[in-house]
Amino acid sequence: MPPVEVKSEPYIPETAHGPYIQILEEPKQRGFRFRYECEGPSHGGLPGASSERNRRTYPTVKVSNYVGIARVEVQLVTHSDPPQVHAHSLVGRHCCTESGKCSVDVGPNELTAQFSNLGILHVTKKGTPSLCLSLTDAEEQAILREANELGRIMDLNIVRLKFTAYLQDSNGGFSRALKPVVSNPIFDSKSPNASNLKISRMDKTSGSVLGGDEIFLLCDKVQKDDIEIRFYEEDGSWEAFGDFSPTDVHKQYAIVFKTPPYHSTEIDRSVTVFLQLKRKKVGDCSDPKQFTYVPQIQDKEEVQRKKQKPLPYNDPWRRPLGGAGGPGRGAGGAGGGGEEPRSTYLNSLFCQPFISLLSDETPQMNGSGWMGGGFTCFGGGAQMSGTTAQAEGTQQQAGGMAGQTPGQTASPLQQATRMTKQTAGALLQYCTTGDVRVLLAMQRHLCGVQDENGDTPLHLAIIHQQSAVIQQLVHTVLTIQQHKILDKLNHLSQTPLHLAVITRQVKVVDVLLRAGADPTLLDRDGRTPLHLAALAGDDVTLRVLLGHLGERYNHLVNMADYHGLHPLHLAVRKGGERCLRLLVGSGAKINDPERGSGCSALHLAVRENLLKVACTLITELKADVNMCTFGGNTPLHLAASQGSPTLCSMLIAAGEMHNPYQPSNQLDSETLHKLCELLSLGDVPWRQLAEKLNMLSLAHLYQESPSPCYKLLENYKVSRGAVCVCL
Numbered sequence: 001m002p003p004v005e006v007k008s009e010p011y012i013p014e015t016a017h018g019p020y021i022q023i024l025e026e027p028k029q030r031g032f033r034f035r036y037e038c039e040g041p042s043h044g045g046l047p048g049a050s051s052e053r054n055r056r057t058y059p060t061v062k063v064s065n066y067v068g069i070a071r072v073e074v075q076l077v078t079h080s081d082p083p084q085v086h087a088h089s090l091v092g093r094h095c096c097t098e099s100g101k102c103s104v105d106v107g108p109n110e111l112t113a114q115f116s117n118l119g120i121l122h123v124t125k126k127g128t129p130s131l132c133l134s135l136t137d138a139e140e141q142a143i144l145r146e147a148n149e150l151g152r153i154m155d156l157n158i159v160r161l162k163f164t165a166y167l168q169d170s171n172g173g174f175s176r177a178l179k180p181v182v183s184n185p186i187f188d189s190k191s192p193n194a195s196n197l198k199i200s201r202m203d204k205t206s207g208s209v210l211g212g213d214e215i216f217l218l219c220d221k222v223q224k225d226d227i228e229i230r231f232y233e234e235d236g237s238w239e240a241f242g243d244f245s246p247t248d249v250h251k252q253y254a255i256v257f258k259t260p261p262y263h264s265t266e267i268d269r270s271v272t273v274f275l276q277l278k279r280k281k282v283g284d285c286s287d288p289k290q291f292t293y294v295p296q297i298q299d300k301e302e303v304q305r306k307k308q309k310p311l312p313y314n315d316p317w318r319r320p321l322g323g324a325g326g327p328g329r330g331a332g333g334a335g336g337g338g339e340e341p342r343s344t345y346l347n348s349l350f351c352q353p354f355i356s357l358l359s360d361e362t363p364q365m366n367g368s369g370w371m372g373g374g375f376t377c378f379g380g381g382a383q384m385s386g387t388t389a390q391a392e393g394t395q396q397q398a399g400g401m402a403g404q405t406p407g408q409t410a411s412p413l414q415q416a417t418r419m420t421k422q423t424a425g426a427l428l429q430y431c432t433t434g435d436v437r438v439l440l441a442m443q444r445h446l447c448g449v450q451d452e453n454g455d456t457p458l459h460l461a462i463i464h465q466q467s468a469v470i471q472q473l474v475h476t477v478l479t480i481q482q483h484k485i486l487d488k489l490n491h492l493s494q495t496p497l498h499l500a501v502i503t504r505q506v507k508v509v510d511v512l513l514r515a516g517a518d519p520t521l522l523d524r525d526g527r528t529p530l531h532l533a534a535l536a537g538d539d540v541t542l543r544v545l546l547g548h549l550g551e552r553y554n555h556l557v558n559m560a561d562y563h564g565l566h567p568l569h570l571a572v573r574k575g576g577e578r579c580l581r582l583l584v585g586s587g588a589k590i591n592d593p594e595r596g597s598g599c600s601a602l603h604l605a606v607r608e609n610l611l612k613v614a615c616t617l618i619t620e621l622k623a624d625v626n627m628c629t630f631g632g633n634t635p636l637h638l639a640a641s642q643g644s645p646t647l648c649s650m651l652i653a654a655g656e657m658h659n660p661y662q663p664s665n666q667l668d669s670e671t672l673h674k675l676c677e678l679l680s681l682g683d684v685p686w687r688q689l690a691e692k693l694n695m696l697s698l699a700h701l702y703q704e705s706p707s708p709c710y711k712l713l714e715n716y717k718v719s720r721g722a723v724c725v726c727l
Helices: 129-133 137-153 303-307 342-358 388-398 412-433 437-442 457-463 467-479 483-487 496-502 506-515 529-536 539-549 554-558 567-574 577-585 601-607 611-619 635-641 645-657 669-681 686-692 696-702 708-720
Strands: 020-025 060-064 070-077 089-091 102-106 112-114 119-121 158-168 174-177 199-202 206-208 214-219 228-232 239-241 254-258 271-278 289-294
Touching: 020 158, 060 070, 060 158, 070 089, 102 112, 199 271, 303 457, 437 467, 457 467, 457 496, 467 483, 467 506, 483 496, 483 506, 496 506, 496 529, 506 539, 529 539, 529 567, 529 577, 539 554, 539 577, 554 567, 567 577, 567 601, 577 611, 601 611, 601 635, 611 645, 635 645
Parallel strands: 206 289
Antiparallel strands: 020 060, 060 112, 070 102, 070 158, 089 119, 158 174, 199 214, 214 254, 228 239, 228 271, 271 289
């Protein structure tokens, strides 16, 4: 096999109006198959880029700004910069078998050269049988080593055509060379990179401006170590790449990746960008797809928004007792210009709400703080509906009114008058004792009222962190035996207990749990308060929750939310080692997989590159270092795919600790070196060896090494303690 070297040509210097060679028709990049010598000639020549079934074209070049006879030569070169002579060779009608080049003479009238019968002969690593029979063992081994080396220094699945034009000199020879031109790359149809890049489907087309959203992408066949997902703006002002490792490329047809953050996180409206698949080596890309970045949600649980909600200070029912001049001012000293009697105003102030409460128009909290129609609330052990029948319990407690005979039903006005007197008595008692629970007891029918956000008074008291009010409301709810108020959901599916955990009010969490709040209720993400405490990494609140669970609710520590994550998995993502210890101590299963991809807590720690958390999981909590995901990847696979030597070393050491059996016949460096030499002479493909050793997921790490086979066996020796392979 001739040595691979670049041929130096005495090129004619370029001038503004001098002769030059140009490509008129590029070769077709995909769909053409390289053939071995034993397969015979190819069926049809290499087509041109614009070739169609009924209209065949071929690679074509032209010598411009020249009159005379010229010789156009074409040969295969590598897809590198600068290009080098390729190990493959061209075959065809005008090709030389020995040199692997093809040449065509053109001119003097037509200086266009069309190569219509080109084939590409794929070099064999083992050499031809006839050649091997005529060589000694030493010579054959030398050829084999050289052939193996070719695969390391060049890509055997990609070639380019190099066209060089030679002008005729005065002696009739072709010695004056023009500067050559190189075609676009041509891909072997047998290679994995031969297919066109194409995005078939994505499960999401929008995400947070902060990035980190997980997206599932379906595509045509790709190579996991030669693909990336490029995000960019059309004007070229910004680009970024999706975050994924080779283990996130599934069966070459699906990629799970996380979106990159947008270059400006302070956007106030949605921004549309583009994403596409891109090959690292060749640089070709798929057709772009649109992706929308949405502004970040600062207050996902809407706690801050509700805290800033203005209080209703200007309600109509809060007007002064007198007219415009105040109490006792104006004509008659009662109501100013309106001359409204004080008794009439007091009746409208105290009686009207209760009359409305007993009428067909049920009151409800509105934006101003009082009530309109259409709400439901708890009162007297039953739900208020606006009918007079539901006031009977209150009427019987009062013992009737003056002048009312037993069994006679009071009118709504009479009932409202009585309730007004009771409210006034409660107000006087509050002023005497300072105990607001007296007023709350009188207004117990309103303890379950909900505003436009679905929040009850207890929700609002927790949002505004009114500890004393919370205590009083809980006492009132327990007194009137309306425990459902403790577990009432707002429009975000949050109970008061959820909000207490979100706002990190540990004492309130304890009070609610002691009062009987249900810890099993789920919010809109399917999360219990236990999930929320783990997600926040709040070990103090988590300790209180776990202390109240007991055997009845012990299953919550291993309960998955709507995303398939247990509290243990959420605690890992927040990096809370204390939360992990608390959960495992309360019965959380350390090796339980999450339901999305089968990752254990250790997988998630490795994926997030949380070294300290991973160390805690392995050394203290005894996580299984050999557990596999649904795709068959161990934590070591993930660490290697992310290129983290620290995590790899720790996991390998942990694997040795967990494997009590260690073979005694370990390889030393000299034996390992000799074994690599034998494997090279025997032409054992190192990728197949990696597959036999169950280390194929790490193959991309060894590919760039000068001796992939040696690197593979060396790492296998470290991770397994010995190499015992039957070849």
